[in-house]
Amino acid sequence: MAISFQQISSAMPVESAQIGYMPPVDNINAENLMSLVAFCQTKGFDFVVSPINAPGYRRVLFESDDPQSPEMMTWRAGQQAFTPEDLVLRTADHSDYIVGTISDWQNCDSPDTKVRLHSELALKQQFNWVSHLGLGGVMLPYPPSTEPLTNYGRVLTGALSILPYTTCWFKVPCMDEILERDVTEEAQGMKSWERWNSLRNMAGSDSKLGVALELSGALPSDAVLDRWFAEPVKVIVLPEDVFLTNNKGYPVLSKRHQHVVRKFIKFKPYFIISSSSFPKLTLDEFSDDMLEHSFASPHADYVRYLHRTQETPGVIDQFAVGYQDFLQAPLQPLQDNLESNTYETFEKDPIKYQQYELAVERALLDRPIPTNGEPDITVIMVVGAGRGPLVNCSLRAAEKAGRNVRVYAVEKNPNAFVTIQNMKANVWGDRVNIVFSDMRTWKAPEKADILVSELLGSFGDNELSPECLDGAQKFLKPDGISIPANYTTFVAPMASNKLHSDVATFKDLAHFETSYVVMFKAISLLAQPKSIWMFEHPNRTDIPMDQGKWALVEQLDNHHNVRSGSIEFTSENSGMIHGVAGYFESVLYKDVMLSINPETHSPGMFSWFPIYFPVKTPLYVPAHSQVVLDFWRLTDTRKVWYEWRVSCKMEGVGEIHSTPIYNVGGRSSSIGLF
Numbered sequence: 001m002a003i004s005f006q007q008i009s010s011a012m013p014v015e016s017a018q019i020g021y022m023p024p025v026d027n028i029n030a031e032n033l034m035s036l037v038a039f040c041q042t043k044g045f046d047f048v049v050s051p052i053n054a055p056g057y058r059r060v061l062f063e064s065d066d067p068q069s070p071e072m073m074t075w076r077a078g079q080q081a082f083t084p085e086d087l088v089l090r091t092a093d094h095s096d097y098i099v100g101t102i103s104d105w106q107n108c109d110s111p112d113t114k115v116r117l118h119s120e121l122a123l124k125q126q127f128n129w130v131s132h133l134g135l136g137g138v139m140l141p142y143p144p145s146t147e148p149l150t151n152y153g154r155v156l157t158g159a160l161s162i163l164p165y166t167t168c169w170f171k172v173p174c175m176d177e178i179l180e181r182d183v184t185e186e187a188q189g190m191k192s193w194e195r196w197n198s199l200r201n202m203a204g205s206d207s208k209l210g211v212a213l214e215l216s217g218a219l220p221s222d223a224v225l226d227r228w229f230a231e232p233v234k235v236i237v238l239p240e241d242v243f244l245t246n247n248k249g250y251p252v253l254s255k256r257h258q259h260v261v262r263k264f265i266k267f268k269p270y271f272i273i274s275s276s277s278f279p280k281l282t283l284d285e286f287s288d289d290m291l292e293h294s295f296a297s298p299h300a301d302y303v304r305y306l307h308r309t310q311e312t313p314g315v316i317d318q319f320a321v322g323y324q325d326f327l328q329a330p331l332q333p334l335q336d337n338l339e340s341n342t343y344e345t346f347e348k349d350p351i352k353y354q355q356y357e358l359a360v361e362r363a364l365l366d367r368p369i370p371t372n373g374e375p376d377i378t379v380i381m382v383v384g385a386g387r388g389p390l391v392n393c394s395l396r397a398a399e400k401a402g403r404n405v406r407v408y409a410v411e412k413n414p415n416a417f418v419t420i421q422n423m424k425a426n427v428w429g430d431r432v433n434i435v436f437s438d439m440r441t442w443k444a445p446e447k448a449d450i451l452v453s454e455l456l457g458s459f460g461d462n463e464l465s466p467e468c469l470d471g472a473q474k475f476l477k478p479d480g481i482s483i484p485a486n487y488t489t490f491v492a493p494m495a496s497n498k499l500h501s502d503v504a505t506f507k508d509l510a511h512f513e514t515s516y517v518v519m520f521k522a523i524s525l526l527a528q529p530k531s532i533w534m535f536e537h538p539n540r541t542d543i544p545m546d547q548g549k550w551a552l553v554e555q556l557d558n559h560h561n562v563r564s565g566s567i568e569f570t571s572e573n574s575g576m577i578h579g580v581a582g583y584f585e586s587v588l589y590k591d592v593m594l595s596i597n598p599e600t601h602s603p604g605m606f607s608w609f610p611i612y613f614p615v616k617t618p619l620y621v622p623a624h625s626q627v628v629l630d631f632w633r634l635t636d637t638r639k640v641w642y643e644w645r646v647s648c649k650m651e652g653v654g655e656i657h658s659t660p661i662y663n664v665g666g667r668s669s670s671i672g673l674f
């Protein structure tokens with residue numbers, strides 16, 4: 001079946017494995033190309049990888065370099081025609097089944113000026129031919145030297161515009177074996193990434209340019225491979241000799257290779273089986289008999305088996321479809337009124353409400369039963385009740401704990417309040433008092449034993465839970481309990497070429513000074529997240545109790561809710577920083593937690609995605625350097641905002657680079673207090 005490689009550029013999901021075949025370059029020529037295509041089709045491959053040019057085309061490296069010669073003048077002007085002998089791909093037949101490869105003898109960074117110039121001219125001529133044939137994909141070889149790729153980067157960046165419809169894959173070995181023998185495997189792995197990274201940086205992250213990552217028998221460490229998950233790896237190349245043979249004689253991959261391939265399958269790459277043993281067939285030799293008795297490639301079958309037997313996606317993955325790596329503006333539930341389908345979405349979370357119910361139940365069980373004859377009634381106030389799910393949790397928890405409760409549901413969103421009124425009329429009855437008010441200004445008729453709220457954002461405090469609860473805690477008894485008891489913010493330096501490019505499409509600073517809620521997929525953390533600050537409730541230190549009365553929150557300025565932190569990380573390997581990933585952990589009550597921090601993530605909870613703070617110019621981080629993340633949570637009387645800065649330092653050298661401070665004074669993004 002033919003395949004359109006243009007699917008790749010439009011990021012269409014590939015639902016079943018799409019597998020190509022790449023025979024040894026020297027075994028393909030214009031004469032046996034059609035037999036190769038027929039062979040691949042009968043073997044069940046979805047495409048074939050073929051050189052564009054015959055080996056003889058290498059002659060151009062040694063042609064006259066006299067700029068005035070007629071040949072050079074037409075070549076430089078892009079007018080030179082290939083001779084038929086130059087080409088393997090002579091016609092556009094089967095162009096939708098073929099991926100072309102660029103000749104690997106080109107060296108745009110050769111110390112020899114003539115080789116440099118002629119390599120550039122040859123690359124452009126090949127790109128023009130690819131464009132003329134309408135190939136969907138073209139593969140670039142990994143330059144065979146340790147020289148920097150500066151000129152190659154320049155040539156390629158310019159030449160990509162020749163290919164309006166063709167995706168370009170830079171073939172990168174996962175271990176760079178060009179390096180000297182005594183270099184560690186870790187360094188070989190990082191070298192490959194470094195070379196790609198420098199090429200990609202020069203090409204300005206052109207979406208047409210992706211990676212064809214070639215796996216080898218030895219694989220780099222998980223930390224090194226992790227770098228590739230933040231890159232546009234469009235193809236996984238599996239050389240046949242990477243496969244082992246099982247006891248039935250079939251090719252299989254080692255456990256580690258399986259694990260790596262399965263991780264990549266989530267990104268829906270194309271696969272290429274590269275072979276070193278394809279015979280030099282001619283059309284005649286490729287008889288009907290052979291076609292009849294041919295059977296599917298066992299290597300391709302095996303990859304399809306891995307694809308088929310991927311773990312069925314968990315609750316989060318199923319929910320995530322359509323959200324992955326998609327930039328969303330964080331909610332502002334205080335300033336704005338949430339819409340019905342926003343409530344609908346987070347109310348589907350199976351874990352969040354379960355944890356709240358457990359927290360309320362434990363808190364109720366811990367409340368002493370009055371011994372002085374007073375009625376045993378616990379007052380629970382659900383502040384920011386939304387459409388009422390935490391009220392339901394509280395009622396269920398009371399039943400489980402066997403305690404009597406009087407519940408208040410306080411909500412300031414007039415639209416959500418309609419649902420709450422219906423709930424009272426049809427479900428809750430007298431057990432629940434409903435209040436339409438901003439919790440900060442509500443004058444409660446009595447004090448609460450337990451204050452239940454869920455005003456948390458992906459960064460913990462970014463939906464202004466601290467400010468709202470400062471106001472609400474004036475109606476919490478001095479020995480009352482707040483659920484949540486606290487929340488802690490976590491940050492980590494991260495790479496994500498995709499997210500950075502998406503922010504860059506807005507072409508302004510303001511979008512780089514804004515945070516985004518994102519279900520992360522193609523990202524890589526350069527170090528594990530670390531905590532940066534925390535809020536605790538009730539806050540008895542900053543909001544004092546005056547002779548048994550809570551001070552009015554309106555009389556306070558908000559400076560007690562300012563936070564800042566400077567956190568240092570060690571990056572073992574080199575990498576790029578495209579921004580900061582933010583997470584939170586919250587203690588609801590005692591050991592009942594909610595977390596979106598990857599290390600402690602509440603299994604199956606999807607109410608919150610992480611938050612992404614971009615940096616405008618990505619930072620290159622050398623191996624063993626220190627990354628410093630500086631963050632501030634700042635406030636005035638009308639708003640709260642974050643400022644951030646990323647820097648990198650090396651022992652004995654000091655700071656080697658840093659970003660400016662982003663979002664100074666909340667000039668580009670802030671969260672409204674009213």
Ligand SMILES: C[S@@+](CC[C@H](N)C(=O)[O-])C[C@H]1O[C@@H](n2cnc3c(N)ncnc32)[C@H](O)[C@@H]1O
Nearest residue numbers: 333334384385386389411412413438439454468
């Ligand atoms: C994240 S939603 C949670 C809703 C519900 N408790 C739940 O867990 O499904 C936060 C709710 O708090 C409400 N809210 C935010 N600030 C508030 C305030 N100052 N006073 C009253 N309600 C507030 C919002 O309108 C929204 O309905």
